[in-house]
Amino acid sequence: xxxxxxxxLKERELTMLSDELILQNPxxxxxxxxxxxxxxxxxxxxxxxAGVGKTALLVQLALNSLLRGKKILHxxxxxxxxxxxxxxxxxxxxxxxxxxxKTSSELWESILPHRFIMTFKVDSFSVPKLEERLTDLKxxxxxxPDAVFIDGLPIDQSQKESLSNLKTFAKNQSLHTWFTIxxxxxxxxxxxxxxxxxxxxxxxxxVAIQLEPExxxxxxxxxxGESANSDHPKLLLDPxxxxxx
Amino acid sequence: MQKYTQKxxxxxxxxxxDSGKTTLTERILFFTKRIHTIHDVKGKDGVGAxxxxxxxxxxxxxxxxxxxxxxxxxxxEINIIDTPGHVDxxxxxxxxxxxxxxxxxxxxxxGGVQSQSITVDQQMRRYKIPFVAFVNKCDxxxxxxxxxxxxxxxxxxxxxxxxxxxxxxEVDFKGVVDLVTMKALYFDGDYGEFVRTEExxxxxxxxxxxxxxxxxxxxxxxxxxxxEAILEEQEISEDMIIAAVRKGTLAREMxxxxxxxxxxxxxxxxxxxxxxxxxxxxxxxxxxxxxxxNGERTVVLxxxxxxxxxxxxxxxxxxxxxxxxxxxxxxxxxxxxxxIINVRNRKKIRVGRLARMHADQMEDIETIPAGYIGALxxxxxxSGDTFVSRGINLSMTSMFVPEPVISLAITPKDNKSxxxxxxxxxxxxxxxxxxxxxxxxxxxETIIEGMGELHLEIYVERMHREYHAEVTTGKPRVAYRxxxxxxxxxxxxxxKQTGGAGQFGRVAGYMEPVANTDFxxxxxxxxxxxxTQFIAACEKGFKSCMAKGPKMEFPITxxxxxxxxxxxxAVDSSEMAFQAAARGAFLESYKKAKPVILEPIMKVAVExxxxxxxxxxxxxxxxxxxxxxxxxxxxxxxxxxxVPLAEMFGFxxxxxxxxxxxxxxxxxxxxxxxxxxAIAENLQK
Numbered sequence: 038x039x040x041x042x043x044x045x046l047k048e049r050e051l052t053m054l055s056d057e058l059i060l061q062n063p064x065x066x067x068x069x070x071x072x073x074x075x076x077x078x079x080x081x082x083x084x085x086x087a088g089v090g091k092t093a094l095l096v097q098l099a100l101n102s103l104l105r106g107k108k109i110l111h112x113x114x115x116x117x118x119x120x121x122x123x124x125x126x127x128x129x130x131x132x133x134x135x136x137x138x139k140t141s142s143e144l145w146e147s148i149l150p151h152r153f154i155m156t157f158k159v160d161s162f163s164v165p166k167l168e169e170r171l172t173d174l175k176x177x178x179x180x181x182p183d184a185v186f187i188d189g190l191p192i193d194q195s196q197k198e199s200l201s202n203l204k205t206f207a208k209n210q211s212l213h214t215w216f217t218i219x220x221x222x223x224x225x226x227x228x229x230x231x232x233x234x235x236x237x238x239x240x241x242x243x244v245a246i247q248l249e250p251e252x253x254x255x256x257x258x259x260x261x262g263e264s265a266n267s268d269h270p271k272l273l274l275d276p277x278x279x280x281x282x
Numbered sequence: 283m284q285k286y287t288q289k290x291x292x293x294x295x296x297x298x299x300d301s302g303k304t305t306l307t308e309r310i311l312f313f314t315k316r317i318h319t320i321h322d323v324k325g326k327d328g329v330g331a332x333x334x335x336x337x338x339x340x341x342x343x344x345x346x347x348x349x350x351x352x353x354x355x356x357x358x359e360i361n362i363i364d365t366p367g368h369v370d371x372x373x374x375x376x377x378x379x380x381x382x383x384x385x386x387x388x389x390x391x392x393g394g395v396q397s398q399s400i401t402v403d404q405q406m407r408r409y410k411i412p413f414v415a416f417v418n419k420c421d422x423x424x425x426x427x428x429x430x431x432x433x434x435x436x437x438x439x440x441x442x443x444x445x446x447x448x449x450x451x452e453v454d455f456k457g458v459v460d461l462v463t464m465k466a467l468y469f470d471g472d473y474g475e476f477v478r479t480e481e482x483x484x485x486x487x488x489x490x491x492x493x494x495x496x497x498x499x500x501x502x503x504x505x506x507x508x509x510e511a512i513l514e515e516q517e518i519s520e521d522m523i524i525a526a527v528r529k530g531t532l533a534r535e536m537x538x539x540x541x542x543x544x545x546x547x548x549x550x551x552x553x554x555x556x557x558x559x560x561x562x563x564x565x566x567x568x569x570x571x572x573x574x575x576n577g578e579r580t581v582v583l584x585x586x587x588x589x590x591x592x593x594x595x596x597x598x599x600x601x602x603x604x605x606x607x608x609x610x611x612x613x614x615x616x617x618x619x620x621x622i623i624n625v626r627n628r629k630k631i632r633v634g635r636l637a638r639m640h641a642d643q644m645e646d647i648e649t650i651p652a653g654y655i656g657a658l659x660x661x662x663x664x665s666g667d668t669f670v671s672r673g674i675n676l677s678m679t680s681m682f683v684p685e686p687v688i689s690l691a692i693t694p695k696d697n698k699s700x701x702x703x704x705x706x707x708x709x710x711x712x713x714x715x716x717x718x719x720x721x722x723x724x725x726x727e728t729i730i731e732g733m734g735e736l737h738l739e740i741y742v743e744r745m746h747r748e749y750h751a752e753v754t755t756g757k758p759r760v761a762y763r764x765x766x767x768x769x770x771x772x773x774x775x776x777x778k779q780t781g782g783a784g785q786f787g788r789v790a791g792y793m794e795p796v797a798n799t800d801f802x803x804x805x806x807x808x809x810x811x812x813x814t815q816f817i818a819a820c821e822k823g824f825k826s827c828m829a830k831g832p833k834m835e836f837p838i839t840x841x842x843x844x845x846x847x848x849x850x851x852a853v854d855s856s857e858m859a860f861q862a863a864a865r866g867a868f869l870e871s872y873k874k875a876k877p878v879i880l881e882p883i884m885k886v887a888v889e890x891x892x893x894x895x896x897x898x899x900x901x902x903x904x905x906x907x908x909x910x911x912x913x914x915x916x917x918x919x920x921x922x923x924x925v926p927l928a929e930m931f932g933f934x935x936x937x938x939x940x941x942x943x944x945x946x947x948x949x950x951x952x953x954x955x956x957x958x959x960a961i962a963e964n965l966q967k
Contacts, residue, residue, distance in 0.1 A: 121911065149908060155911060
């Protein structure tokens with residue numbers, strides 16, 4: 038047995054596991070024609086009330102991108118780096134639980150360099166600042182993300198301008214960008230069933246997924262996007278593991 | 283000396299580097315009249331702080347060894363352990379924490395919860411030590427104690443509650459509002475020694491009312507009496523609040539936050555009151571020991587001074603009075619003239635002189651009762667040893683000691699230095715369990731091992747200063763390890779039957795990687811194919827190969843050997859023969875098991891002003907580091923990364939020059955990871 042062959046075998050094992058994880062991922066249903074749910078430069082939103090599982094879903098979307106070999110930048114405006122890292126670890130652990138522990142931990146090690154976590158204080162975060170940081174990272178050849186996941190940015194109509202700026206930036210850099218948006222129980226959705234937060238800025242977003250607790254289950258409703266009106270199987274979020282089933 | 287442990291507090295002062303621990307301790311000693319003038323850490327008078335008695339500490343402005351001292355406040359005795367802040371010396375911090383009942387966590391009002399504060403918090407969690415927080419440096423520009431209070435909640439996950447509120451901030455910092463008594467406190471006199479109590483200034487009254495309500499709300503969780511008083515709208519007494527806060531603090535479910543500026547002598551006296559009021563006394567804390575005879579069962583110790591003695595040596599010092607052993611008595615009393623037993627080696631020791639230490643001066647005493655910290659003269663022991671009275675056999679739980687990650691070869695310059703060096707090394711390795719030393723068999727060099735570059739550097743300096751040992755040092759070396767990555771079989775015959783006494787042994791089985799341990803041996807030989815008396819020899823043979831890996835002569839880790847077959851010869855088999863067979867088998871199958879080199883990876887946190895964030899990340903990136911993330915908080919940000927230790931040599935200099943000296947970093951061992959092929963090849967050369 039020669040060594041290069043073995044090295045190849047190891048790699049194959051890892052690719053097999055990541056392929057399997059991608060295939061198992063029910064999020065695949067949301068992406069129809071192209072592999073990605075979002076087009077390049079597109080905006081996606083995960084909407085839910087507090088505590089329903091926005092971050093969990095966002096991390097799953099991010100892990101899905103990571104497994105597809107994308108580089109992702111996770112921006113959190115609430116949690117410190119360690120906590121975000123813990124989210125990833127936890128979700129990854131649940132995803133790979135049925136698989137060989139050693140291969141999973143190697144896969145984890147291999148995707149880790151493709152993830153970058155940045156945390157800001159809500160009030161110190163601004164689009165120009167993000168652009169500055171990203172250019173910094175790119176220029177020094179430290180990190181250049183394919184997708185950005187922003188957790189905890191308060192989004193409403195008042196931010197139309199800065200969001201448009203971000204959109205232009207994302208288009209130029211061909212970044213996929215996902216946001217989490219917190220909705221509130223007392224707010225009535227607008228005329229087209231769109232949550233208030235998205236009104237007037239809906240045109241910026243390409244996909245919007247809402248998490249809605251119904252009884253003991255959490256439903257995934259696609260409000261916007263290619264698969265919004267198609268009848269794909271019902272997607273649920275398991276409240277125990279926060280994974281999509 | 284009092285015997286009532288209710289009036290004793292054993293506290294530690296822990297914090298991040300440069301948060302002002304030593305300055306705070308200095309002020310506490312001054313206000314409790316233990317010292318009569320204040321010397322600053324890097325003071326112009328050249329005296330240095332009283333707690334930093336080691337010459338080197340004064341020069342560098344950092345605290346290396348923790349000194350124990352005691353003082354009195356409101357008729358309570360307070361024993362203070364000044365703990366070092368640098369991460370290379372965490373063993374000192376851990377050891378001090380072991381003997382404490384409570385602590386003050388000092389945080390900088392600008393820097394807030396920094397990486398080292400998090401480490402210290404984890405350590406306090408491990409030893410379940412209740413603490414109060416002190417937000418220091420409220421006079422610095424950018425100070426915001428309430429932001430720090432929020433950080434304690436967010437970053438450390440504690441229920442932090444402000445007990446005070448600042449009157450003015452930065453240059454206008456004048457004093458504090460006590461939210462329990464609802465009075466404003468000002469600190470007058472040259473050293474702030476006169477506390478002036480006044481009414482709260484009008485413009486702060488509304489905020490103070492609101493914050494007091496928050497405080498009472500949080501405290502009411504721990505006291506039914508207080509809750510009732512709130513519900514029935516009765517008057518809430520100060521004692522009620524303090525009792526409730528104390529209960530919460532003792533249970534570690536609430537962290538009271540105090541504020542002030544040690545350098546400007548503000549807010550120290552109320553903090554001392556808090557130590558007396560809120561921090562547990564020795565009898566509030568349950569201490570456990572291990573019963574050695576009884577299957578290591580844990581027993582709870584009583585704080586009765588008349589019970590049999592149990593004491594722990596937590597620190598040794600070689601000072602001007604000979605070997606000095608710092609002890610904490612957990613049960614019974616240690617009296618002059620007693621005969622005590624060192625549990626580790628069962629040696630009987632007669633207690634000669636007992637003393638209470640005050641950094642480098644001391645005071646002779648007759649007895650150290652339970653709950654107290656004191657020092658013992660003229661006995662030989664290592665730190666971490668337990669002393670007991672005759673007739674009992676208890677040991678305090680062993681303390682967690684991390685493995686060294688870095689080593690350095692040292693050579694004495696002349697014969698005299700050689701002698702002094704060995705003296706010094708013997709002392710240091712006794713004092714500090716993370717510092718190890720040995721002589722390399724091949725190069726005959728003396729190797730010292732420790733937790734980081736600075737750690738070893740300090741010891742080399744101490745050797746020079748305290749022992750006059752001139753040594754030259756080699757390049758620091760990383761503690762690499764070897765490990766196998768897959769299972770491999772062996773079947774080896776050792777045979778020498780060519781004349782004279784023959785040797786014969788055959789061993790067969792397999793080895794495989796195993797996690798979290800160095801070496802496991804399993805015997806599955808059946809039917810006496812290897813006679814039982816030779817099994818131990820086989821194990822010894824395998825084990826002897828672990829110290830030096832065949833690949834690159836680094837220690838091997840994580841191997842499980844399973845022996846399942848073999849053969850022996852009625853005459854020629856011997857222990858020697860089987861040992862040799864095991865060694866041969868190890869070498870044979872080790873090569874097949876795809877050995878790799880592992881290197882220590884450090885968790886590095888760089889704190890820097892945001893304008894240098896890019897530069898700091900660039901530096902980490904150049905060093906094969908994986909940047910986990912960056913965290914921005916106002917003008918400061920923290921980059922967290924995992925970087926191989928081998929790449930971190932000299933990092934502090936590079937970082938300083940790249941950031942105009944404004945960034946600092948801390949690192950600690952994280953895990954071992956496979957060395958990339960290209961670098962392993964380089965290393966082989």
